[in-house]
Every structure is written in C-alpha cells, then in structure tokens.
Amino acid sequence: MRARGVNQTGGTTTIIDVAHAAGVSTATVSRVLNGDARVNPALAARVQRAVTKLGYRPSRAARTLRTQQARVWALIIPDVSNPHFTDMVRGIEDVAYSAGYSLILCNTDADAEKERTYLELALAEHVVGVILAPTSPDPSLIEEMLSRKVSIVTVDRRISSGMLDGAFVNNVAGAEQAVDHLLARGYCHLACITGPTDTTTGRDRLDGFMSALRRNGLELDDPAFVRIGDFRESGGQREMEALLSLSVRPDAVLVANNLMTLGALKAIVAAGLEVPSDMAIVGFDDSSWNAVVHPPLTCVAQPAYDLGAESARLLLSRIDGHSGPNREVMLVPTLRIRESTAERSSATHARHTVPGIRPSVDDAGGGNGRGDGKARSPQTGAATVPTPRGATSALQNRTTRSTKGARPTR
Amino acid sequence: MRARGVNQTGGTTTIIDVAHAAGVSTATVSRVLNGDARVNPALAARVQRAVTKLGYRPSRAARTLRTQQARVWALIIPDVSNPHFTDMVRGIEDVAYSAGYSLILCNTDADAEKERTYLELALAEHVVGVILAPTSPDPSLIEEMLSRKVSIVTVDRRISSGMLDGAFVNNVAGAEQAVDHLLARGYCHLACITGPTDTTTGRDRLDGFMSALRRNGLELDDPAFVRIGDFRESGGQREMEALLSLSVRPDAVLVANNLMTLGALKAIVAAGLEVPSDMAIVGFDDSSWNAVVHPPLTCVAQPAYDLGAESARLLLSRIDGHSGPNREVMLVPTLRIRESTAERSSATHARHTVPGIRPSVDDAGGGNGRGDGKARSPQTGAATVPTPRGATSALQNRTTRSTKGARPTR
DNA sequence: TCGATTTGGGAGATCGTTTACAGATCTTCT
DNA sequence: AGAAGATCTGTAAACGATCTCCCAAATCGA
Missing domain, CATH: 3.40.50.2300 (Response regulator)
Structure with missing residues (x-):
C-alpha cells in the first residue's frame, strides 16, 4: 500500500483509497460512481463493494471545482418567517430534494444590499441554479449570472425586465x-x-x-x-x-x-x-x-406550495438544458x-x-x-x-395545472 | 499576457488574472484577500484595485477543497413551514450572515431517512458546522461528524446521548x-x-x-x-x-x-x-x-428567535476553537x-x-x-x-441572557 | 494469420485556491 | 564591513475529483 492509500484516521477517505482497495484506477472509480456505461460489471461490483466498505463519500468541493458546477441552488427570498414564503420553500425543497439538489437559504429582509450579497455568494459558490423572489436585484448581477450559464428563475414577484422564467400568481x-x-x-x-x-x-x-x-x-x-x-x-x-x-x-x-x-x-x-x-x-x-x-x-x-414547486420545475428544466424562450407560469x-x-x-x-x-x-x-x-x-x-376570467395567463408550452407530483408528508 | 491570464469571455476570472493585473504572485493576492498582515500596503492597494477592476470573486469550491472547510452550516430542522422553526431560522440566519457563513437548508419532515441523508450531505459538503433540531439521528453519523472535526450543536430538542452543545427551552x-x-x-x-x-x-x-x-x-x-x-x-x-x-x-x-x-x-x-x-x-x-x-x-x-441565535453562537464558538466541556443554554x-x-x-x-x-x-x-x-x-x-423557578438551568460559562445583538429589520 | 476495429481502463492534466518553504531585500549590531 | 535577523514575496505542491488522451486487449473479418 502506498503512503496515501490507507484510510488513515482523521483523513477523509478519498477516491484514491477506493481505487486501491478495489485494485483499479481512480478513473474507473469515477466512472462507476457516475454511471458511465462502458465499465466491466465485475469491476464495477468490486468498486461498489470497496465504496461501501470504506464508507466513501465523494467530496462535493472537488467535484464542484472540477465541473464548475455545484449541485446546489440558491434560494433568495425576502422573509423566511412569512408563511407564504415558507410554503413556497416547502414546494421548492420537495422538488429539489427529489432531484438531488440542495438549497442555500438566503433571507434578504427585502434589503437590496443583502440581496446583492447573496447573489454574489451564489456566483462564488458556483451554484447551478438560483430561485429568486426579487426585491430590487442588481441587473448587472443577473446578467453576469446568465452569461456564466447559471440558470435563474423568479418566483412570486416578477423582475422588471421580465426576461427570466418565473412562476407567479395572477x-x-x-x-x-x-x-x-x-x-x-x-x-x-x-x-x-x-x-x-x-x-x-x-x-x-x-x-x-x-x-x-x-x-x-x-x-x-x-x-x-x-x-x-x-x-x-x-x-x-x-x-x-x-x-x-x-x-x-x-x-x-x-x-x-x-x-x-x-x-x-x-x-x-x-x-x-x-x-x-x-x-x-x-x-x-x-x-x-x-x-x-x-x-x-x-x-x-x-x-x-405550487408556486414554489412550479418555479423549481422551471429551474430544473433549464438546468437540464432546455433553451426555449422564456416561460412564465401563472x-x-x-x-x-x-x-x-x-x-x-x-x-x-x-x-x-x-x-x-x-x-x-x-x-x-x-x-x-x-x-x-x-x-x-x-x-x-x-x-x-x-377566479372567473382566466385572462392574463401568459404561459407558453406549459399549462397552469398544478397537480403534478403529490405533496409529501407535510 | 499569458494565454490564461486574460479575462476571456465565459471563463471565470481567477486569482491568476488578478495576480497578473497587479503584477504580483497569486500567493500575494491570496494573502491580501485573507487579510494577512505582513504584506506591503502599496502592493495590497494594487491588488485590491485589480480585484475590483476585474470583478474578481474567489471560488468557494477551490477554497473549500484546499482548506477542507466550507464556510457553510447545515441547518437540519423538521419543518420549515412551522413558525416556531422559522423564527429559529431567522435567529440562526442573522448570526450566520453577520459571521460570513451561509446556510444549507435541510427539511426532514421528521423523517429519519431524510435526516440521515442530510447528515451525509453535510459530511460530503465539508460543512464546517451543523445545527440540528433532531428527530432520530443516527448516532454513528454524529460520531463521524465529531471525529471529522465538524462542529455540531443541537437546538430545540435534545439528542438522547446528550453529548452535544445545545440551546433549549425549559x-x-x-x-x-x-x-x-x-x-x-x-x-x-x-x-x-x-x-x-x-x-x-x-x-x-x-x-x-x-x-x-x-x-x-x-x-x-x-x-x-x-x-x-x-x-x-x-x-x-x-x-x-x-x-x-x-x-x-x-x-x-x-x-x-x-x-x-x-x-x-x-x-x-x-x-x-x-x-x-x-x-x-x-x-x-x-x-x-x-x-x-x-x-x-x-x-x-x-x-x-433567541433559541436559534443562541445555538448559532454556540456553534460559532466551537468553530472558533472553543474546546471546553459541553454547554447547554436553557x-x-x-x-x-x-x-x-x-x-x-x-x-x-x-x-x-x-x-x-x-x-x-x-x-x-x-x-x-x-x-x-x-x-x-x-x-x-x-x-x-x-417562569418562577429558574430550576434546570444547566448552562456553564454562559448566561441565559438573550440580549446580545439586536435583531434586524424583520 | 494478420490487420482493423472496438472496448475497457490507466496516466496525468486540470479546476482555483492556500500555504510550506525558500529566496531576496533591508536593517541592525558588532 | 560583514554577519545575523527580520521582513516581504514568489515558487510550487497540495486538496480530491473529473475527463481527455492514449494504450492494451479483445473481437472480428477476410
């Protein structure tokens, strides 16, 4: 065994440890973990066994650094203690959780400065998506987001320029x-x-x-x-x-x-x-x-709840590569x-x-x-x-039905 | 200018760009950014100027990878839509924000499985701290946290073993x-x-x-x-x-x-x-x-609110190196x-x-x-x-006063 | 049997920081 | 003046994944 290979106390077990334990290269371990098809089933099994035996957990930071993409959303809302927003958060959390994303909670207090800080944080954290219930967001930051390919959707409140996907109530x-x-x-x-x-x-x-x-x-x-x-x-x-x-x-x-x-x-x-x-x-x-x-x-x-869930779905679809025109779910x-x-x-x-x-x-x-x-x-x-008149329903491609996906536990 | 040095479109501006722009090494830039005292003020100023000019934002992922410590707390609670917990969250958020930490929101629905998942996530994310309002946490995960030097405090509910810092109500x-x-x-x-x-x-x-x-x-x-x-x-x-x-x-x-x-x-x-x-x-x-x-x-x-704020302060003090016996704020x-x-x-x-x-x-x-x-x-x-009898106040070193730090805006 | 094609797996560069270590420069003291 | 510190600053090695190459082996066809 090499010096670094052993799962020494205190040190996190890394992909290298697993590779050694399974007698393969780190590349193979990575492939197995990421479901790359073209790897020998026997080897894959050996790797899996090593993973569970060592209790290996991939470092998110390393992955994020390499892929330039954190499996994290920033959730920027004015007030976590308002039930309206917490119900939204529930909807978002449910969708995010089942899609394997985690949420960074950003409470702005409707304060432009905090909002700005949190948008910058989102950039620095390399989050893959942002859900924003805007107060008075800095347009230049929004643009930087977009140019950096960070997906961003609005929820509850529209942003003045109206150039983002969003879920709203009429x-x-x-x-x-x-x-x-x-x-x-x-x-x-x-x-x-x-x-x-x-x-x-x-x-x-x-x-x-x-x-x-x-x-x-x-x-x-x-x-x-x-x-x-x-x-x-x-x-x-x-x-x-x-x-x-x-x-x-x-x-x-x-x-x-x-x-x-x-x-x-x-x-x-x-x-x-x-x-x-x-x-x-x-x-x-x-x-x-x-x-x-x-x-x-x-x-x-x-x-x-549905407002949150819908916005989360919009975000998911953008992250998954959808690149059509902007959609607004009303x-x-x-x-x-x-x-x-x-x-x-x-x-x-x-x-x-x-x-x-x-x-x-x-x-x-x-x-x-x-x-x-x-x-x-x-x-x-x-x-x-x-509501009697359906009027202002500005959505396209997507109906306003809010049934999909039963709401768990609550 | 070297190939990588230029802030080319699409590419994030890195510490290297800043170093080039300021005519110093990356080490110096890093030192300036982290407030290392022993760097020439003139140089520091040049670096700062370059930073603002380029709009440089350090990559959290890289920093986390290098330091093995994310400036992030995991906040694991049973129900975000319960006002009791959201008020707690407000208290935590306020303390965390002003100390420069961000929060990962983990909503367990009082479900042991989700709780477990989120504790594992916290480990994988290299969070530096965890605030847990426990339902039925896996003791082995808690122990792994501690052995990995992840600070962890409980709030609102005690954990059976009672071996963690925590803030509670009597x-x-x-x-x-x-x-x-x-x-x-x-x-x-x-x-x-x-x-x-x-x-x-x-x-x-x-x-x-x-x-x-x-x-x-x-x-x-x-x-x-x-x-x-x-x-x-x-x-x-x-x-x-x-x-x-x-x-x-x-x-x-x-x-x-x-x-x-x-x-x-x-x-x-x-x-x-x-x-x-x-x-x-x-x-x-x-x-x-x-x-x-x-x-x-x-x-x-x-x-x-104070329950949350107190737990956050307990966590902060652990992160800052306090290593005394366990403290419970009642x-x-x-x-x-x-x-x-x-x-x-x-x-x-x-x-x-x-x-x-x-x-x-x-x-x-x-x-x-x-x-x-x-x-x-x-x-x-x-x-x-x-409450008449102050009874069960099991805290040490720290009073139960809940005044420190005025609560902003709300 | 030999070459061509496919397939599986390894070596190593890379992401963007921090930081141990080593130089370089400048004081200061004998 | 020379040596010994004292200060700064730069070089380069990590951190732990992913992923592009590239090579070896296996398969296939003639």
Missing part, C-alpha cells in the same frame, strides 16, 4: 375578484393597503384594486384610502391606524398580504371596533389561522369567503348596487373540516371560488 | 406553569395533547404536565386524556376529536405546539363547542395569530395569559382549590399594540409571566 385578477366581492356584499367605500410599489406583487394588487373600481364605475373616495405598507405586521397595523384616524373612514379594505392583515386586524381590535360591521376586510394569502381568527377572514388564497388565486366580509347590513350607507355585477357568490358556510395532512389544499371553513 | 417548567395556571383558574379535569415521544420536546412537555398534576395532588382522570400527536395541525385536530368523543370529557387541555393548537381549535369549532366554557386551552408557542384568534389563546411562549419560556383560559365560571364543577397555588397572575388585558418591527418580542395583548 395578482391583478385576485385583487379584482376581492373588490367585486366587496361591492357585491354592499361595501362601497373601499380602501387598499398594498405592499411596496417596487415589488410587482404590491403594484399588481393595487392595480387590480383600482381597475376593478373603475370597471364598476367607482372612484377612490379619498387618495388617502390607498396605503403603501411594507408587507409586515407592523406596517399593516400602522396603515390601518392611519385609515382609522381619517375623518371619513372606508367601510372595507383590501390588505395585500397575510402579515399586514394580521396587523390591520390588531389595529381594529385595539381601536375597539368590529369586523365587518365597522370595517370589512379581505386579505391576501390563506394562512392556516385565517379560519379561526375573529372573525374568520375572507381572503385571496394563493397556491404558495397560477390562479382563489377567493375564500368567510365572515370578515359578511353582507353589509347597516342602513347608514345606502346599498350600493353596482351595474353589471350581481352577487355571483354565495357563502356556502362551514363544512369540510380537517384537511391539511397529505391532502392538496382544501382549506377549512370557506366557500371557494375559482 | 419545556418541563413551561408545561408545569401551564398546568398550575389552569388549576388556578378552576379547571381540574386536565388533558394533554403532546408531541411524538421520541422527541424531547414531546416528552418533556408531557412530563411537566404529569409532574405538575402530581405535585398538586391530582391524578389523570382517564389514561385517554393523554394524547400523542404529531406536532402537525392535522394531528392536533385528530387528537382533539378523540378527546371530544370521550364519554367524560376533560375541561381543559394543554396542547404541546402551535400547529396542533390550531388543529385542536378547529376541531372544537367544528363540534360547535366554545372555548373556554366547554374546553379551556393552553398552547405552546406564541405565534403571531394567537392574539387575534377566537378566543385569544393563552400559551407558553418560547423565545424561538432559555426560559413565558406564560402569556389570554382568554382561552378565562376563569372557570360554571357551577357544574366545584371550584377546585389547589393547596399551595394561588392565582398569582392577573389578566392585565390589552395594551402595548404594535411591536414587531425592530423591537424584541413584546407580544400583543397578553399578560406576561416569567
């Missing part, structure tokens, strides 16, 4: 649907707490809100009825307090994500007011608590109606009948209890309404 | 406190929905529950009052349904984590019952929705009292007065609204009670 349609529902339920002084306007989610939800108002022949009662929040609980609370302090208040509000909805709700409770009699609420994101808060919250539910949100938007009963406001809009949706009430286990996503205690 | 004390509170509030037929008994969290919370009963001279009304759940929403719902279907029901229940509490609550609502009049609830984990569900939930709040949970455990009013059960226990806590009601922003963790609308 936020405009979701917001429009929410507004239609509020109007149908008799609310007519609508406000909106949206997210930062440098995110497409923040913009699109506001756009949908405004366009639905216009389509129904309405105007904003007061410019102050549009509030720009920060997608965080504190922001939702702050903006709701602002709305409540107006001399003439809205009678309903669309809040553009789950955390802000929670904050808004807290502000209302703190002010001693009631939902929906003093203020109706439609939130975005159907978080698990929505059905048991007081009152249960009507919301635009996003298929977050998933359809669902309005889940609960009590925070119960029919307006008060006589103070005349019932506002919107021309051309009939209350197309009826509250089918409770039912369908449990269902988080392995099931898809029937949430508890809500009437479910698929 | 679950026994938390559960005891919850029971004392329920008894003080007049409930005397107590049940417990705990987690899998192969997790220390599941066991400890049940232990605390039982020991507090005993200490107060009580027995379990019915063996079926102890339910083993799975820490998931569906499990909580299922076990609560089981409790509700008993001929003689408990009048209060301690539920051992946030998701199961949600499930349990849904089961109660679905059965048309009321909290707390039909069934009082104390949960574990103070998730953001606890204050706005109906009714607001009393819970044992865990400092999840954090103190806090009982937050809300309406799900309002004073028992019904006359059907005689008011059970527990000897030696006086209702030491008064419901101080609302107040203190917003406070998630950059603030520490004052939660909304709850009376806060620190």
Whole structure:
C-alpha cells in the first residue's frame, strides 16, 4: 500500500483509497460512481463493494471545482418567517430534494444590499441554479449570472425586465375578484393597503384594486384610502391606524398580504371596533389561522406550495438544458369567503348596487373540516371560488395545472 | 499576457488574472484577500484595485477543497413551514450572515431517512458546522461528524446521548406553569395533547404536565386524556376529536405546539363547542395569530428567535476553537395569559382549590399594540409571566441572557 | 494469420485556491 | 564591513475529483 492509500484516521477517505482497495484506477472509480456505461460489471461490483466498505463519500468541493458546477441552488427570498414564503420553500425543497439538489437559504429582509450579497455568494459558490423572489436585484448581477450559464428563475414577484422564467400568481385578477366581492356584499367605500410599489406583487394588487373600481364605475373616495405598507405586521397595523384616524373612514379594505392583515386586524381590535360591521376586510394569502381568527377572514388564497414547486420545475428544466424562450407560469388565486366580509347590513350607507355585477357568490358556510395532512389544499371553513376570467395567463408550452407530483408528508 | 491570464469571455476570472493585473504572485493576492498582515500596503492597494477592476470573486469550491472547510452550516430542522422553526431560522440566519457563513437548508419532515441523508450531505459538503433540531439521528453519523472535526450543536430538542452543545427551552417548567395556571383558574379535569415521544420536546412537555398534576395532588382522570400527536395541525385536530368523543370529557387541555393548537381549535369549532366554557386551552408557542384568534389563546411562549441565535453562537464558538466541556443554554419560556383560559365560571364543577397555588397572575388585558418591527418580542395583548423557578438551568460559562445583538429589520 | 476495429481502463492534466518553504531585500549590531 | 535577523514575496505542491488522451486487449473479418 502506498503512503496515501490507507484510510488513515482523521483523513477523509478519498477516491484514491477506493481505487486501491478495489485494485483499479481512480478513473474507473469515477466512472462507476457516475454511471458511465462502458465499465466491466465485475469491476464495477468490486468498486461498489470497496465504496461501501470504506464508507466513501465523494467530496462535493472537488467535484464542484472540477465541473464548475455545484449541485446546489440558491434560494433568495425576502422573509423566511412569512408563511407564504415558507410554503413556497416547502414546494421548492420537495422538488429539489427529489432531484438531488440542495438549497442555500438566503433571507434578504427585502434589503437590496443583502440581496446583492447573496447573489454574489451564489456566483462564488458556483451554484447551478438560483430561485429568486426579487426585491430590487442588481441587473448587472443577473446578467453576469446568465452569461456564466447559471440558470435563474423568479418566483412570486416578477423582475422588471421580465426576461427570466418565473412562476407567479395572477395578482391583478385576485385583487379584482376581492373588490367585486366587496361591492357585491354592499361595501362601497373601499380602501387598499398594498405592499411596496417596487415589488410587482404590491403594484399588481393595487392595480387590480383600482381597475376593478373603475370597471364598476367607482372612484377612490379619498387618495388617502390607498396605503403603501411594507408587507409586515407592523406596517399593516400602522396603515390601518392611519385609515382609522381619517375623518371619513372606508367601510372595507383590501390588505395585500397575510402579515399586514394580521396587523390591520390588531389595529381594529385595539381601536375597539368590529369586523365587518365597522370595517370589512379581505386579505391576501390563506394562512392556516385565517379560519379561526375573529372573525374568520375572507381572503385571496394563493397556491404558495405550487408556486414554489412550479418555479423549481422551471429551474430544473433549464438546468437540464432546455433553451426555449422564456416561460412564465401563472397560477390562479382563489377567493375564500368567510365572515370578515359578511353582507353589509347597516342602513347608514345606502346599498350600493353596482351595474353589471350581481352577487355571483354565495357563502356556502362551514363544512369540510380537517384537511391539511397529505391532502392538496382544501382549506377549512370557506366557500371557494375559482377566479372567473382566466385572462392574463401568459404561459407558453406549459399549462397552469398544478397537480403534478403529490405533496409529501407535510 | 499569458494565454490564461486574460479575462476571456465565459471563463471565470481567477486569482491568476488578478495576480497578473497587479503584477504580483497569486500567493500575494491570496494573502491580501485573507487579510494577512505582513504584506506591503502599496502592493495590497494594487491588488485590491485589480480585484475590483476585474470583478474578481474567489471560488468557494477551490477554497473549500484546499482548506477542507466550507464556510457553510447545515441547518437540519423538521419543518420549515412551522413558525416556531422559522423564527429559529431567522435567529440562526442573522448570526450566520453577520459571521460570513451561509446556510444549507435541510427539511426532514421528521423523517429519519431524510435526516440521515442530510447528515451525509453535510459530511460530503465539508460543512464546517451543523445545527440540528433532531428527530432520530443516527448516532454513528454524529460520531463521524465529531471525529471529522465538524462542529455540531443541537437546538430545540435534545439528542438522547446528550453529548452535544445545545440551546433549549425549559419545556418541563413551561408545561408545569401551564398546568398550575389552569388549576388556578378552576379547571381540574386536565388533558394533554403532546408531541411524538421520541422527541424531547414531546416528552418533556408531557412530563411537566404529569409532574405538575402530581405535585398538586391530582391524578389523570382517564389514561385517554393523554394524547400523542404529531406536532402537525392535522394531528392536533385528530387528537382533539378523540378527546371530544370521550364519554367524560376533560375541561381543559394543554396542547404541546402551535400547529396542533390550531388543529385542536378547529376541531372544537367544528363540534360547535366554545372555548373556554366547554374546553379551556393552553398552547405552546406564541405565534403571531394567537392574539387575534377566537378566543385569544393563552400559551407558553418560547423565545424561538433567541433559541436559534443562541445555538448559532454556540456553534460559532466551537468553530472558533472553543474546546471546553459541553454547554447547554436553557432559555426560559413565558406564560402569556389570554382568554382561552378565562376563569372557570360554571357551577357544574366545584371550584377546585389547589393547596399551595394561588392565582398569582392577573389578566392585565390589552395594551402595548404594535411591536414587531425592530423591537424584541413584546407580544400583543397578553399578560406576561416569567417562569418562577429558574430550576434546570444547566448552562456553564454562559448566561441565559438573550440580549446580545439586536435583531434586524424583520 | 494478420490487420482493423472496438472496448475497457490507466496516466496525468486540470479546476482555483492556500500555504510550506525558500529566496531576496533591508536593517541592525558588532 | 560583514554577519545575523527580520521582513516581504514568489515558487510550487497540495486538496480530491473529473475527463481527455492514449494504450492494451479483445473481437472480428477476410
């Protein structure tokens, strides 16, 4: 045995050790490990035996250095503690795991600087793919990625240039649907707490809100009825307090994500007011608590898990060499109606009948209890309404079905 | 210029390019980059200029291969979509980021096989550290880690052998406190929905529950009052349904984590019952929705962010060479009292007065609204009670204070 | 039987760093 | 002035895989 050949204590066992043990060259070991067909089965078996006997584990670093490609994805998202993103992460993790990739978790806090740092890290780590829920990414870094053949897809939020694959939810349609529902339920002084306007989610939800108002022949009662929040609980609370302090208040509000909805709700409770009699609420994101808060919250539910899974599949297909035009998978949100938007009963406001809009949706009430286990996503205690107009579905080659691949354990 | 020296399109710019551009050797460049003091300032400046001009980024893979150490931690947790763990992750991420480490996210679904796979991955990736919230880890892999000088700490859950550094919450004390509170509030037929008994969290919370009963001279009304759940929403719902279907029901229940509490609550609502009049609830984990569900939930709040941050600091110190005896940081949970455990009013059960226990806590009601922003963790609308007996604090060298390092943005 | 073709396997270069070692230069002291 | 340190800087050998060559053996055809 040669000096280096022995699996000496402390030293990692390398491909050389295996080669010696099996009496072959390192090249052969590598071939066996990588499934190169043209190697004698007898030899291959011997190698395999040596591998298991020595407990050999190839060094990822060496492989990465040689192939210039790490079997790793960078996952760059604004907030790991937001359930919307963690559900996405679950979808991504499941797909990545079964395809043999691991994930580097990058939490940007919606901070451009951290985002930049993490993009650079991805480059330095030679990751083979990046999944980005962008805040305000440096275009030059994106370009460098592409020129270096790093696959990159966006998720949840579009990047301004729109030149990447991505998986999104139709936020405009979701917001429009929410507004239609509020109007149908008799609310007519609508406000909106949206997210930062440098995110497409923040913009699109506001756009949908405004366009639905216009389509129904309405105007904003007061410019102050549009509030720009920060997608965080504190922001939702702050903006709701602002709305409540107006001399003439809205009678309903669309809040553009789950955390802000929670904050808004807290502000209302703190002010001693009631939902929906003093203020109706439609939130975005159907978080698990929505059905048991007081009152249960009507919301635009996003298929977050599938959003993640779809983006991961887009990435996989790019990594596997697909080089067609850019693809955008647009998933359809669902309005889940609960009590925070119960029919307006008060006589103070005349019932506002919107021309051309009939209350197309009826509250089918409770039912369908449990269902988080392995099931898809029937949430508890809500009437479910698929988005009516399929409109903006900009995908090509790929349908928006979100069935493929059952979701494990969870 | 030599053939390889030029930053040719497609080729990554390497340390050699920088060396050429700056007119020095690669060794010098490396020294400058790694902050080796003994290099001429003038040269160093030239190198730095070349680095920025060429946009040079060192290859992590090469560095890892050479040093046998990736500046990466593996973060192995059971469930990324559980807010308790994501809050922990936030704490870990913050510490890791500012120390220049990146995280590989490993989601095990409490599945031993996935856990094993990920531990092997950590080994193959040459990660320098592992943070593990264990389910049922393979001891031989742990030992291999240690013998390979990979630092490893546990968090949230203890590993049976107890031979690793770790950060935990005093679950026994938390559960005891919850029971004392329920008894003080007049409930005397107590049940417990705990987690899998192969997790220390599941066991400890049940232990605390039982020991507090005993200490107060009580027995379990019915063996079926102890339910083993799975820490998931569906499990909580299922076990609560089981409790509700008993001929003689408990009048209060301690539920051992946030998701199961949600499930349990849904089961109660679905059965048309009321909290707390039909069934009082104390949960574990103070998730953001606890204050706005109906009714607001009393819970044992865990400092999840700090739990993560502490474990990360333990890991850092090991990586930095600390080699003392094992350290366990034990954090103190806090009982937050809300309406799900309002004073028992019904006359059907005689008011059970527990000897030696006086209702030491008064419901101080609302107040203190917003406070998630950059603030520490004052939660909304709850009376806060620190654990009385500091008991099991097994740490050495290190206090349990959890102040160091302000928590950014969130 | 011999040459041509196929097939399997080994030698060794290579990926981009770090770092032990050896020079080279400059002080400083006797 | 010469020797002995003290400082820097460069040379080149790793680190552990992959993969291109290239050679040896085996197979085949005539």
